Amino acid sequence: MLPRIVVAGNGQLGQMLQQAGAPMQLQVKPVEPNQDIEVALHDDDVITVEIEHWPDTVTGLQLKNHPNFRNASALHAVIDRQRQKSLLDRLQVPTAPWVVLESENELSEKLESLGERAVVKRRRGGYDGRGQWRWQRGGEIEAEWAGTCIAEAMIPFSHEVSLVGARNAKGEKVFYPLTRNWHENGILRASVAGIPVPEIQQQHAQEWLSRIMDDQDYIGVMAMECFVVDGDLLVNELAPRVHNSGHWTQEGATISQFELHLRALAELPLITPEIKGVSVMYNLLGRNWKPEWLGIDGVHVHWYGKSLRPGRKVGHVNINRPTVEQLKQSLSDLRERVDDEDKIAFNWSLDQL
Amino acid sequence: MLPRIVVAGNGQLGQMLQQAGAPMQLQVKPVEPNQDIEVALHDDDVITVEIEHWPDTVTGLQLKNHPNFRNASALHAVIDRQRQKSLLDRLQVPTAPWVVLESENELSEKLESLGERAVVKRRRGGYDGRGQWRWQRGGEIEAEWAGTCIAEAMIPFSHEVSLVGARNAKGEKVFYPLTRNWHENGILRASVAGIPVPEIQQQHAQEWLSRIMDDQDYIGVMAMECFVVDGDLLVNELAPRVHNSGHWTQEGATISQFELHLRALAELPLITPEIKGVSVMYNLLGRNWKPEWLGIDGVHVHWYGKSLRPGRKVGHVNINRPTVEQLKQSLSDLRERVDDEDKIAFNWSLDQL
Numbered sequence: 001m002l003p004r005i006v007v008a009g010n011g012q013l014g015q016m017l018q019q020a021g022a023p024m025q026l027q028v029k030p031v032e033p034n035q036d037i038e039v040a041l042h043d044d045d046v047i048t049v050e051i052e053h054w055p056d057t058v059t060g061l062q063l064k065n066h067p068n069f070r071n072a073s074a075l076h077a078v079i080d081r082q083r084q085k086s087l088l089d090r091l092q093v094p095t096a097p098w099v100v101l102e103s104e105n106e107l108s109e110k111l112e113s114l115g116e117r118a119v120v121k122r123r124r125g126g127y128d129g130r131g132q133w134r135w136q137r138g139g140e141i142e143a144e145w146a147g148t149c150i151a152e153a154m155i156p157f158s159h160e161v162s163l164v165g166a167r168n169a170k171g172e173k174v175f176y177p178l179t180r181n182w183h184e185n186g187i188l189r190a191s192v193a194g195i196p197v198p199e200i201q202q203q204h205a206q207e208w209l210s211r212i213m214d215d216q217d218y219i220g221v222m223a224m225e226c227f228v229v230d231g232d233l234l235v236n237e238l239a240p241r242v243h244n245s246g247h248w249t250q251e252g253a254t255i256s257q258f259e260l261h262l263r264a265l266a267e268l269p270l271i272t273p274e275i276k277g278v279s280v281m282y283n284l285l286g287r288n289w290k291p292e293w294l295g296i297d298g299v300h301v302h303w304y305g306k307s308l309r310p311g312r313k314v315g316h317v318n319i320n321r322p323t324v325e326q327l328k329q330s331l332s333d334l335r336e337r338v339d340d341e342d343k344i345a346f347n348w349s350l351d352q353l
Numbered sequence: 354m355l356p357r358i359v360v361a362g363n364g365q366l367g368q369m370l371q372q373a374g375a376p377m378q379l380q381v382k383p384v385e386p387n388q389d390i391e392v393a394l395h396d397d398d399v400i401t402v403e404i405e406h407w408p409d410t411v412t413g414l415q416l417k418n419h420p421n422f423r424n425a426s427a428l429h430a431v432i433d434r435q436r437q438k439s440l441l442d443r444l445q446v447p448t449a450p451w452v453v454l455e456s457e458n459e460l461s462e463k464l465e466s467l468g469e470r471a472v473v474k475r476r477r478g479g480y481d482g483r484g485q486w487r488w489q490r491g492g493e494i495e496a497e498w499a500g501t502c503i504a505e506a507m508i509p510f511s512h513e514v515s516l517v518g519a520r521n522a523k524g525e526k527v528f529y530p531l532t533r534n535w536h537e538n539g540i541l542r543a544s545v546a547g548i549p550v551p552e553i554q555q556q557h558a559q560e561w562l563s564r565i566m567d568d569q570d571y572i573g574v575m576a577m578e579c580f581v582v583d584g585d586l587l588v589n590e591l592a593p594r595v596h597n598s599g600h601w602t603q604e605g606a607t608i609s610q611f612e613l614h615l616r617a618l619a620e621l622p623l624i625t626p627e628i629k630g631v632s633v634m635y636n637l638l639g640r641n642w643k644p645e646w647l648g649i650d651g652v653h654v655h656w657y658g659k660s661l662r663p664g665r666k667v668g669h670v671n672i673n674r675p676t677v678e679q680l681k682q683s684l685s686d687l688r689e690r691v692d693d694e695d696k697i698a699f700n701w702s703l704d705q706l
């Protein structure tokens with residue numbers, strides 16, 4: 001009755017999609033695309049991704065060439081920052097001013113055209129802030145940027161937010177409220193959701209993400225990262241998949257981003273997510289969780305079963321409480337019980353409430 | 354770090370325990386005990402059950418003889434209705450008056466001692482109302498009852514409720530509010546939770562279940578089914594495991610009965626469950642679910658992946674909404690979309706709100 005959902009990629013996002021499908025016995029099978037073996041796919045499987053690109057291996061090509069491989073167009077557009085920024089420009093979605101860095105001898109001219117400071121980003125393959133350099137007028141320029149990078153004006157944002165939305169084959173779309181995110185060194189440390197959001201920001205974000213998803217005939221969940229500048233938004237980048245800044249929806253909404261993604265792919269009804277109370281998501285970067293955390297009201301540990309490596313995303317903790325006051329209490333309690341280096345994530349979260 | 358939890362039994366309860374453990378990578382492995390093969394158990398596995406008894410097969414004995422097999426004493430007490438009723442009597446927990454049916458020639462005398470009407474129940478192996486007979490004065494008596502059954506006075510209850518609670522090795526205990534249950538032909542059709550409960554009933558139920566769990570040094574979730582008579586409770590029976598009348602906790606509480614059971618077994622902190630809004634649980638008995646149900650706010654389908662057989666529990670639907678009014682709306686919407694024979698479950702649920 002329901003198709004099997006095959007996920008290209010073998011990480012935590014596929015795992016959490018699998019967990020979201022389990023209660024209704026919607027089968028979700030993560031597949032590592034970077035291998036040269038023939039995997040068993042059915043004709044009526046639906047193929048989705050948790051990573052944005054992979055090599056043309058035997059498995060990789062099998063996935064891409066499957067008749068039900070979804071969102072090839074959006075992936076093509078997003079996987080290269082030059083194409084992604086061009087898409088945003090074409091759809092008149094405001095984004096940080098940018099240039100392509102082509103030939104070596106125009107590098108400084110191009111960078112200077114962006115102002116005093118810029119962020120240089122590799123066109124392909126970067127995530128968690130990898131493949132990025134900060135440049136400022138008079139600063140060092142690396143020859144390897146030419147032909148492989150774009151540069152963006154450094155945006156003096158007051159904070160960062162993201163919109164997670166879903167679209168189905170009929171073009172129906174639903175959205176969560178904007179989530180407030182804190183990145184450190186390009187990597188997401190914490191998110192806060194369920195706090196008031198300026199209406200104009202929510203409205204613009206939904207308009208823009210709708211425009212993008214409709215343009216790409218997109219099916220499933222897409223996330224859009226934004227900078228808040230002068231009370232309005234500039235789009236930073238798109239993620240054509242479930243997204244770390246949407247993890248709070250596992251306990252913080254009537255339907256999680258994972259279930260929404262599956263429903264869209266399996267042609268099950270979408271519903272507008274309702275928000276339950278207030279939530280904080282805190283990423284476990286290279287550190288283990290502690291059983292005593294579970295004694296704190298509203299704490300939900302999500303562990304990915306990976307080995308620990310410094311800075312590696314190995315899990316996250318959702319803290320969901322009915323009211324801001326109760327959430328503050330749980331956050332304060334939890335702050336006492338995390339490693340010193342992580343207390344800062346709680347200080348930031350508490351500051352947002 | 355966490356022990357693996359091995360579940361004796363291969364049905365939906367083990368499946369849902371597995372789902373509850375997945376987010377924190379707590380491994381849950383259901384094992385069919387009724388087979389003569391040697392299964393691979395680890396010394397530090399913790400063994401729990403989703404069924405109450407099984408034959409002394411190779412696997413069955415392996416499970417029972419494992420050093421971390423939990424709640425052997427409670428299982429021993431509960432598995433035979435004579436022992437179970439004696440336990441309740443010994444602990445002064447009020448229960449329906451009862452007799453053991455021993456020799457054939459005292460059957461009618463014993464039954465008549467209970468009043469006008471009685472329920473004859475096989476001492477072992479009955480569930481979902483199987484192995485039960487209704488008797489009334491002057492009615493037929495079956496010889497096979499002698500030596501295999503108990504009989505209980507027929508209780509003219511106004512309705513049925515159940516208490517689900519958990520206890521850990523330290524003796525800490527937590528409880529959900531009483532759930533109101535509707536059985537038809539001995540099988541649970543629907544539950545309602547999150548509606549007001551008379552304090553005296555909640556208090557008595559918790560006292561009694563505490564007494565039972567403490568007496569048995571019980572670890573994990575136990576359910577206690579009760580009749581409401583004249584505003585107070587009489588205990589019907591005990592289930593030393595997660596229970597169908599606790600399924601609403603999957604979306605209706607801050608922690609589900611399945612996670613509580615796992616936490617108690619894995620020596621993780623228990624927390625007092627907080628109730629989210631109002632919930633109805635509706636059992637799918639021998640019928641499939643319909644995708645359109647998912648378009649109704651608050652509807653969560655749990656499907657067990659079993660083949661359909663008339664009357665077989667093949668899934669359940671939890672309907673959780675923040676307010677009674679919203680729940681009524683969702684129930685009315687869902688009632689329109691279920692098979693005619695099932696509308697009665699919605700009528701009953703709506704009557705309780």
Ligand SMILES: Nc1ncnc2c1ncn2[C@@H]1O[C@H](COP(=O)(O)OP(=O)(O)OP(=O)(O)O)[C@@H](O)[C@H]1O
Nearest residue numbers: 096119126127128129130152153154155183186237
């Ligand atoms: N133009 C910019 N101006 C200011 N800060 C920026 C800019 N671009 C990126 N950043 C900062 O760096 C972070 C990471 O940048 P970006 O989202 O482009 O990287 P990524 O590696 O693709 O991240 P992700 O893991 O979200 O895919 C942003 O969240 C923001 O904090």
Ligand SMILES: Nc1ncnc2c1ncn2[C@@H]1O[C@H](COP(=O)(O)OP(=O)(O)OP(=O)(O)O)[C@@H](O)[C@H]1O
Nearest residue numbers: 449472479480481482483505506507508536539590
């Ligand atoms: N003494 C009684 N008086 C009135 N009704 C009774 C009595 N005993 C049982 N019933 C009715 O029959 C139902 C099933 O009885 P009981 O719970 O003993 O059976 P079971 O087969 O063990 O059920 P379960 O599937 O819950 O284990 C009860 O929920 C109640 O509705």
Ligand SMILES: [Mg+2]
Nearest residue numbers: 126127128237
């Ligand atoms: Mg990115």
Ligand SMILES: [Mg+2]
Nearest residue numbers: 128225236237
């Ligand atoms: Mg980013």
Ligand SMILES: [Mg+2]
Nearest residue numbers: 479480481590
């Ligand atoms: Mg029973």
Ligand SMILES: [Mg+2]
Nearest residue numbers: 481578589590
């Ligand atoms: Mg019963």
